[in-house]
Amino acid sequence: MQENGACVDVLIVGAGPVGLITAFQLAKFGGVSVRIVEKHAKSMQDAYGRAITLFPRTSEMLDQLGLADELLQSCFACRDTVTYNAHGQEVPGRGWSFMNNMKDTAFDFALVLRQKFQEEIFRNAMKKHNVQVEAPIELTSASVDHAVPLTGYRVKAVLLNHQNGTSETVRCKYLVGCDGGRSSVRQLFGIPFEGSKSEDKWVRVDGQITTNLPKPRTYCSIESPTHGNVLWAALDHGATRIGYAFTDDRAKAYSEFDEAAAVKEAIAAVKPFDITFDRVDWWTIYTVGQRVAKTFFHDGCVFLAGDACHTHSSGAAQGMNTGIHDAVNLAWKLSLVLNRDAKPSLLETYEAERRPNVQRLIQYDKDISRLMTNRLPEDWQGDPAADVNVILGEVMEEAGSFSSGLGIFYDVEEGNPLNVNSSFTCDSTPPVKPGMRGPDITLYRPGTFEATRLIRELPNEACFSVLVFAASPSNRIPGTSEDVYESSLDLDELVGMGRLKFITILHERGPSPYEQLGNDPLGRVYYDGKNDKDAYRRYGIGTSGGIVVLRPDGWIGTILALDDNATDRLEEYFGEVCFRQI
CATH class of the missing domain: 3.30.9.10 (D-Amino Acid Oxidase, subunit A, domain 2)
Known part of the structure; x- marks a missing residue:
């Protein structure tokens, strides 16, 4: 065995879509060293059972990562x-x-694009950031040195090269198991895989x-x-x-x-x-059962993602989608912590946010998989002679917003600083809330009035975004919204760190953003521009304006009133997340 003590920030085990997307993000965001290993050579990898379908929310997230265009070139x-x-x-x-x-x-x-072709796109994107899959490399042992502090090289992993028979010892700060339902990472750390094995x-x-x-x-x-x-x-x-x-x-x-x-x-x-x-x-x-790992985050430095921490049938076509959601949720948080731009406790939100959504999927999957085999759900209370195909249609329709990903949300709960109740009040039921997906609104560039989409203007770079929906001129009150533009610059340190960007969205088109506001806008400026003020409407913002904080992954962190307290609330929000003092 080679005891060379090689060190890396993140070691990823498993080079399917979940592992590849995780490695790609960490390399793309920068400041982090990453290795990704796969037990099987690529020729064997091609023979694996393969997923085919990406639903809208997954495609949106991949679009924010700059990967959607290549997928669209080849997909159906x-x-x-x-x-x-x-x-x-x-x-x-x-x-x-x-x-x-x-x-x-x-x-x-x-x-729709078979996994073989998706993986090729993800691998090529990763190579552009000088990271390549190492195969055939197997993780044979792993342990945590509790004497090493958090964010240190706590994990000792032994990798066996099946090509030449040699072993290598690697030390890493974080180990991420993306190695499927028979995960070696999960087994090496004795993490229970709870649930039932399907007979189907x-x-x-x-x-x-x-x-x-x-x-x-x-x-x-x-x-x-x-x-x-x-x-x-x-x-x-x-x-x-x-x-x-x-x-x-x-x-x-x-x-x-x-x-x-x-x-x-x-x-x-x-x-x-x-x-x-x-x-x-x-x-x-x-045969696939519905199982969920006892924990997704072990000893403060070991993560599980994708099938390594949850398995279910392909009945609802959610396997790869759910795994990519795991990867996107985890990677930007790891990047911020490893770059010392966020507190290590931020990593605890990974399981807190992902587990409830996995459990929702498991419950749907249990019913859908039974109905697809012409059997009623186990806990069925209705007519025992009911048509299983009718019931299946009802269940899939009920699960529709979850299956598309557009209805997936993260709870606002104590201990999670990322999703914070709004200080903003809406005259009617707000269309969006903290923890929900931020709608991908159509915006227009100044001058040319060219149309663009919010997601295209806010690529995922492990950076938070603050959308400032300016008040209409008739509703702009001196000493409130103008002060936000001046005092929000107290957040310059986060902007300078590359972890925060501002976008100003104006109510109406005009010849000059400066003249419309009476001062320099925060960040880049875009117009709502549509007759029905669709951008403002989709976020529930009225003529008095408002502020929306978007997390790097596109979910809403909080919504604030555009008033004298807005800057203090922004500083409070980011103060709970950031490692450095603002």
């Missing part, structure tokens, strides 16, 4: 859904129909097909009496995925279930429609 943008009953008749309002209501976003579609088996087959199905290039479900609720998903590069439940009676028909058997059952599953596989790209049969 799926905007259409259809459900067929056992007789081949179209049935509205069932299956994946919730996808028709994914609005209020530029990404109002399912971004699922088959997925990808390939090029010929078919007489009327709407083949859609996200489709076929209500089969023999194979459950069958998934038919149009894929990138003209391919199609067929997915079905592998029931006991199907299993008994085969002494060995191989590719030929998977294709034969896929042909039977989509009846009364016909398909011919011109080519099979990949197939798998798998």
Whole structure:
């Protein structure tokens, strides 16, 4: 064994999408050394079971990271859904129909791109920041030295190189396990994986097909009496995925279930429609239970993300989405702490925010996976003769805003300084609150009045943003909103650290922001510009103006009134998060 004591800030184990996105962000944000290792060589990695679908909120977050454009070049943008009953008749309002209501976003579609191609994009982006996957490298042991203080090199990890048989000892400040349902990181630290192992088996087959199905290039479900609720998903590069439940009676028909058997059952599953596989790209049969790790954050320096800390069926197509949400939530917090721009306690908010959302997914997944195998939910209290396909449609519709990601929120609770109750009051029920996603509003640039989107103007650089919605001229009160523009400059240290940026949004278009405000604006200026004042309306801001703090990941931190106390409240908010005194 090589005891060279190599040191790195963050060691990431597992180079699937979750590990790659985590490593990419840390490298992109800067000031942090990172290594990412993978037990399997890339040729083996390609053979893994692969996710295909990114829902709108995930796409928005990847857009903020500068990754969406490449994904859009290769993906199949799926905007259409259809459900067929056992007789081949179209049935509205069932299956994946919730996808028709994914609005209020530029990404109002399912971004379908097989994991193999997504990973290639993520790897190439990571390489631009001089980080590459090291494979085949296996984590064989890991321990925490509690004598070393937090943010020190507390973790000792031993890595085995399967190519040459040598071992290397690495010390890191943080270890992140992104290594799947059989996570070595989770097992090495004895973290319980709680839940139940599903008895349900699922088959997925990808390939090029010929078919007489009327709407083949859609996200489709076929209500089969023999194979459950069958998934038919149009894929990138003209391919199609067929997915079905592998029931006991199907299993008994085969002494060995191989590719030929998977294709034969896929042909039977989509009846009364016909398909011919011109080519099979990949197939798998798998069993996944609903399990959640006892902790996502161990000993103050070990994290779990993605399937390493929660597993569920692919019934709701949430696996990769949830994992990427984990990665985006974690990476900017790690970056701020490692760069000494935030208190180490900020890392405790990772599990506090992610666990409730994982538990919501698990509950939905339990019901959806049973219904997709033609069984009612375990705790079903209704009519025992209810049509499982009707109930499935109702459950998926109920889960729609969660599945799209647009309705995912982080609770305002004691001990979490990131989500703070508003001092801003709205005449009616506010459309957004702290802990909710910040809407991606349309804005207009000064002078040219060119349209742009808020997300494009606020890339995720591990930086907080303060949106100053200026009061309309008739509602601007001397000694209040003007003072915000002067006294908010007390936050210059955070701006200078690159951890805070201001954007001023004006109520109406004009020839000069200075003339409209009567002073220099804070940060870059944009106009709402639409006749219905859509930007102000989406954030619940009236003519008296207001201030919205956006976290680096695009969720709302707090909303403040534009008054004499605004600067004090901003300083109080950032004082709870920042390591350095303002």
